[in-house]
Amino acid sequence: xxxxxxxxxxxxxxxxxxxxxxxxxxxxxxxxxxxxxxxxxxxxxxxxxxxxxxxxxxxxxxxxxxxxxxxxxxxxxxxxxxxxxxxxxxxxxxxxxxxxxxxxxxxxxxxxxxxxxxxxxxxxxxxxxxxxxxxxxxxxxxxxxxxxxxxxxxxxxxxxxxxxxxxxxxxxxxxxxxxxxxxxxxxxxxxxxxxxxxxxxxxxxxxxxxxxxxxxxxxxxxxxxxxxxxxx
Amino acid sequence: xxxxxxxxxxxxxxxxxxxxxxxxxxxxxxxxxxxxxxxxxxxxxxxxxxxxxxxxxxxxxxxxxxxxxxxxxxxxxxxxxxxxxxxxxxxxxxxxxxxxxxxxxxxxxxxxxxxxxxxxxxxxxxxxxxxxxxxxxxxxxxxxxxxxxxxxxxxxxxxxxxxxxxxxxxxxxxxxxxxxxxxxxxxxxxxxxxxxxxxxxxxxxxxxxxxxxxxxxxx
Numbered sequence: 001x002x003x004x005x006x007x008x009x010x011x012x013x014x015x016x017x018x019x020x021x022x023x024x025x026x027x028x029x030x031x032x033x034x035x036x037x038x039x040x041x042x043x044x045x046x047x048x049x050x051x052x053x054x055x056x057x058x059x060x061x062x063x064x065x066x067x068x069x070x071x072x073x074x075x076x077x078x079x080x081x082x083x084x085x086x087x088x089x090x091x092x093x094x095x096x097x098x099x100x101x102x103x104x105x106x107x108x109x110x111x112x113x114x115x116x117x118x119x120x121x122x123x124x125x126x127x128x129x130x131x132x133x134x135x136x137x138x139x140x141x142x143x144x145x146x147x148x149x150x151x152x153x154x155x156x157x158x159x160x161x162x163x164x165x166x167x168x169x170x171x172x173x174x175x176x177x178x179x180x181x182x183x184x185x186x187x188x189x190x191x192x193x194x195x196x197x198x199x200x201x202x203x204x205x206x207x208x209x210x211x212x213x214x215x216x217x218x219x220x221x222x223x224x225x226x227x228x229x230x231x232x
Numbered sequence: 233x234x235x236x237x238x239x240x241x242x243x244x245x246x247x248x249x250x251x252x253x254x255x256x257x258x259x260x261x262x263x264x265x266x267x268x269x270x271x272x273x274x275x276x277x278x279x280x281x282x283x284x285x286x287x288x289x290x291x292x293x294x295x296x297x298x299x300x301x302x303x304x305x306x307x308x309x310x311x312x313x314x315x316x317x318x319x320x321x322x323x324x325x326x327x328x329x330x331x332x333x334x335x336x337x338x339x340x341x342x343x344x345x346x347x348x349x350x351x352x353x354x355x356x357x358x359x360x361x362x363x364x365x366x367x368x369x370x371x372x373x374x375x376x377x378x379x380x381x382x383x384x385x386x387x388x389x390x391x392x393x394x395x396x397x398x399x400x401x402x403x404x405x406x407x408x409x410x411x412x413x414x415x416x417x418x419x420x421x422x423x424x425x426x427x428x429x430x431x432x433x434x435x436x437x438x439x440x441x442x443x444x445x446x447x448x449x450x451x
Contacts, residue, residue: 029280029317030303032296055317082356092354100355103279104321104363111318123366124325127397129349130362160297172314173281174297179316207316223296229304231288 004165006216007195011041014189014217015154018047021074023152025110026054027181030083030226031063033174035158035191037219042156043067053077053110053150055103055177057087062224071095077150079103083226102130105147107180112149114183114212119148155185158219159208162192163199166213167206175207182208191219234406235423235448240374242267243404243421243448244333247372248274255279255324255364257334258302260374264333275309277329279360281320284312301360324360324367332368334361336375336400338390341437343400343412345373346392358395365396377405377434384436386410386417407431409448416440421448 028034058065068086075097090096121144125131135146160171241263250272276285278300286307300306336347348358403410409421416438424447
């Protein structure tokens with residue numbers, strides 16, 4: 001790699017350095033906007049004992065769900081894990097730990113982690129199981145709980161277009177958690193539908209500045225849809 | 233007659249005001265989008281990062297990158313905006329969404345809500361519900377008044393783990409429209425043909441009934 005050129009040509013290079021027991025932060029909402037090829041590479045690598053931070057855990061046989069097949073995930077930090085039979089089985093068997101985290105708190109934990117803020121107060125979860133054991137404090141007559149931010153050894157991100165410098169833009173609601181995930185990895189890997197030369201994306205349109213990104217790989221995406229709903 | 237799911241949704245939509253930004257939860261709340269009065273405009277917020285959710289796409293226009301918080305394919309309405317999850321919950325937590333509608337297992341007279349977890353059953357997660365109930369001032373809960381065994385879900389105190397505390401202001405069930413004020417449910421409207429006595433018998437929490445209670449009207 002020369003200068004700011006972050007493009008790698010193989011998935012092995014893209015995920016080089018991922019080891020057992022690391023934390024991986026993954027963008028995506030359900031199956032929308034997930035780095036399909038990077039997830040497949042983690043499966044191929046066989047890395048175990050992972051803590052995966054992502055809003056959901058895919059479905060049986062697709063998305064992050066494939067990492068359950070060989071029991072590669074030790075702990076999942078998610079807001080909703082309801083679409084996955086293998087997940088349920090491993091959870092009930094005690095082979096998998098889950099930390100259910102409110103969706104907005106999860107997004108903010110990633111955002112804060114990437115922004116160097118170790119913790120923040122939020123009203124979300126006060127007085128609920130989520131708030132148990134957490135410090136609480138009153139501001140302006142209302143109770144808030146202290147939530148710690150999240151960073152990980154790796155972040156895996158799906159972009160629509162990335163330039164060689166790692167500047168990224170996202171397409172429609174495939175944006176979701178990807179911009180925050182991108183900021184929160186010590187090594188952030190972007191899998192993009194298209195890689196362009198620096199200067200081709202307007203600086204005004206960049207949603208993730210390249211400073212957050214360490215590696216960029218051109219991906220191929222199946223883009224499976226969880227629920228096809230139509231008007232005709 | 234108790235209300236159908238569609239009628240509950242129709243009654244919910246009567247609570248919308250022109251210019252409201254509205255977040256609709258999965259299930260009955262989502263149906264309310266079909267009954268927005270013709271003379272007002274509301275904009276639907278979907279917490280995965282879409283403000284201005286439109287109808288489902290035609291088969292030809294299905295786009296894997298265009299989904300709602302229920303993971304269904306949708307379209308963007310004219311004037312929509314798309315953004316990250318952090319931005320989405322900034323607008324929710326920051327109190328910028330005018331109305332939130334969601335389902336529940338139980339509500340109680342102090343405005344507490346339990347909607348995501350039944351101990352002993354597998355917990356699938358709260359998704360965005362905890363953020364939504366912590367962020368909105370105007371939260372409408374849609375639910376059945378009682379379970380299939382006839383046991384009230386409108387309680388003195390929730391028995392299930394909470395989604396949020398002291399946050400619910402309005403409850404629309406298959407039997408009644410109630411508001412929560414000063415530690416009691418205040419009966420505002422009855423479903424057509426449902427008596428105050430029936431509502432009272434299926435309400436475990438403190439119920440205030442002031443004068444004659446009108447029946448709901450549907451256009």
